[in-house]
Amino acid sequence: MSNPHPQPHPHSHPHPAEDAPRTPNTPPGRHTWTLLVLLCLAQFMLVLDVTVVNVALPSMAADLGLGRTALTWVVTAYALCFGGLMLLGGRLADVFGARRTLLTGLALFTAASLLTGLAPNAAALIAGRTAQGVGAALLSPAALAILTTTFEGPARHRALGVWAAIGGAGSAIGVLLGGLLTDGPGWEWIFYVNVPIGAALLLALPALVAARTPRPARLDVPGALLVTAGTGALIYGLVAAGDSGWSDARTLLPVAAAVVVYGAFVAVERAHRSPLIDLRILRRRPVVAGAYLMLVATALLISLFFLGSVYLQEVRGFSALRTGVLFLPVAVATGLGAHLGGHFVGRAGARPTAAVGLALAALGTGALTTVGADGDAWVSVAPGLSFAALGLGSVFVAATTTALGFITHEEAGIASGLVNTFHEVGGSVGVAVVSTVAAPGIAHGSTASFGNAFTVCAVAAAASASAVFVIVPRGTPRMTGGPHVH
Template sequence: MKTDRQHSPWLVLATLCLGFFMILLDTTIVNIAIPDMSADLNASLDQILWIVNAYVLVYAVLLITAGRLGDLYGPKQLFIVGLVVFTLASAACGFATSPSQLIAGRIVQGVGGALLTPQTLSMITVIFPAEKRGAAFGVWGAVAGVATVTGPTLGGYLVTDWGWEWIFFVNVPVGAVTIALAVAVMPNLRLNREHRLDWPGTFLASTGLFLVTYGLIEGESHHWGKVWGPVTIPMVIGAGVLILAAFFAQQYAARAREPLVPFSIFSDRNFSLMNWVVGAIAFGMFGLFLPLVLFLQSVIGLSALQAGLALAPMSLVTMCIAPFAGRAADRIGGKWILFTGLSLWSVGMGLVVWLARGDAGQWTLLPGLLVAGTGLGMTFAPLQTIAMRNIAPRMAGAASGLINTSRQLGGVIGLAAVGALLQAQLASQLRESAQANAQSVPPEFRSQFVAGFSDASTGSLHVGAGQSGVPLPPGVPEQARQAITAAAERTFHDGFTDAMRATLILPLVLLAAAALSCLFIRQDAHDRAPAAEETAAPVA
């Protein structure tokens, strides 16, 4: 391994973390702006789900390829290119005037984020010796955790005081500063071997991941039936699964050459296990946040800033805990830290779901959020330490791409699955709630009232700030409008709360399963450093 310039690895780490923070922030900051974007762009729930998912979908699909591209052309080059693409796309998102324009901008953002992200872990693995990687991953993990849970708080301030466009515009100056730092301080790592890109594997992986996640996202809006002519949603998902199976078969057949996914990486049981755990964590995190943010604003009636402040204690606790968890993982290993963290997070979010009710206040969920934040702070750094400790530097790009792909694929499947389940629950819960509240509606409008909520979850449901789920039809007399509006608000609040609580059982179960999986971590992993010939000297 050769480097062209010698800088403090901690300065390089700060630059990596600044770019990584901006990328991860965009996976959750959009959630807090959903009600305002929905109202301003006149976007339905189905379009809103695509605004959220388009970024994460493209991000997840391209991460494996981007990790290998970092090995091929150098992590510094890919990091800078990703920053440029992401920064320009952020500006385009801020200027969007329709849901379709915003979705297109989010797709390009996902390309930039995917190019950047794998380079952070691979460069940390190379420039830090094995005995210091835990501390470095502790900082990286703190950034990952804080960025993910800070999104709603920062987004709430920007949306309330500046408008939803500024959740994208804020990336422009940050991106410019990070690009300048990357050019100045990041080493140009050059591996002492030639790499090539596995084009067949790239095509199969990208196509298979896209079909599976597209089917999950679009399933409910098409009633899990036809989507293109005779092609149905189950057929799309099934085709994606088959293509992914073909991808793994092709990768195994090419294992003697240089496949996109080097199977030798999975000989380390802990790395294999952490890929499942990180996917489950992302599934739970993204799956929990989307309904919760909608609940805080559309049901409780908080402003974007108030909703962000309600979630802020979770961010602060996570930020304080994560660095200590990283250092502790260096000393005693990450197994029991990670197990404890995931257990606390599962319990804390379960408490949040239990406390959620239609008459909740801004701080009703605080006890659960504090417990969840404590647990979340104990997950990021130990997980990365366990996963990457025994990975050879020459495999760092591929390993980083894989574990980040698992994270983002877990996130996009979590968003898609929870979104689909929430829509399905709303279909039944809103209808039941509408029937229960129809008695307070003038008789001549009752059937139309119930029918409106019965059809709302298939794409016409609006969840903007101050809305009641379904807009009133034209021509309603003024004397009846007040009674119908009050009944619609009760219907939406009761129906959404019941649907959300039922939906969030799924991510909670997966988080509990991830916690139990930590019991199978090989405990002595923290005592074994990589072989000397595989360990790169840190940048002085």
């Protein structure tokens, strides 16, 4: 599920005269608006690939013989690489040019989509999803860099508004499209559909985006690899707990390794001349609070999509299409929550908005803790999921405005990049945790295990609602630089 208010990458500030297809201060014409449409279409593919997969998971499992662990990695591998390498992707756009980085990421994502659809087994499927995530990490910040340097003034705000709307539209369409394709030509087509679109974009974009001469700069590749490897080790340990238990060495060793790798990441960032992230930003309470809210909100929302999709199809016997239709109001509720959250943040502040949003999420998921194998899912499941999504939509807005509304303009870029990373990684961690708790239910159709997983979500939401009053600053945020979109 994409953040309704995604952020830009801190390093993605290419020179307008070099990366934009027009000179500064030139009013946007037909070609620049065409460019906006194409860039938004590329971003739409990336957003779509989060939710479209959830509905197809049971069909993938049946065709390829996937177990719970493999299903979990199908979801988490994409978000992990997308989030873990996004900061590096933005930096590459600075160094090698947004055009070159954009086309490289688009080509990789398109090829990976084809290979993922052709995957004959779990290893190939997860490898394809990993490659898709790497391509997305290159494509998204580079596309935003081109967009922000192509448009200026009111036109830029309109363009960023269109870009931001892609998040909500992609999540809503993803659940329905996933059901249509899975029940129709097959789950493979949720990946194949990216291929003709990606190929067309590769042919059209070079003519609309000007190239520029690369400029020398240092790349913090070790930092990017360390933070991604650390998160990967953490997720591996969390997933392993579902099979081996929380005290088993297969769980504890990867988690311990993650701690060590994160420590090495901190050391590298302190020593590097051009670090992936300036660790001094972590001293800023609003940034840490915003990142925390984004982590929690994304973890809860993606977990609900994962749990709900598997539960409805494996326990209740829903088809993929029927599941997608049931999730459509859930996706719409997320967008509505974000819209309402924007109004409440401006009037009451981020703290009460986040607290109320998380409280709603706790109530919604709490209503799902007694799910069974019978009854009308539109009465017993859809309202709880939609209620929780409505609350979480407002938390996304509170997270964004907290991280960017209490800091200086000069800090906005690095803060937004950090929040973006927590957004993508949060989904991976959330799915890993609930997959472990619901392991017996995923393997054997036990409704009690799904109830336990929803209980974990409800407790996490309630605890975070209480923590908001300690973590999130008081007052009404003031956005430092207009809309921020990733």
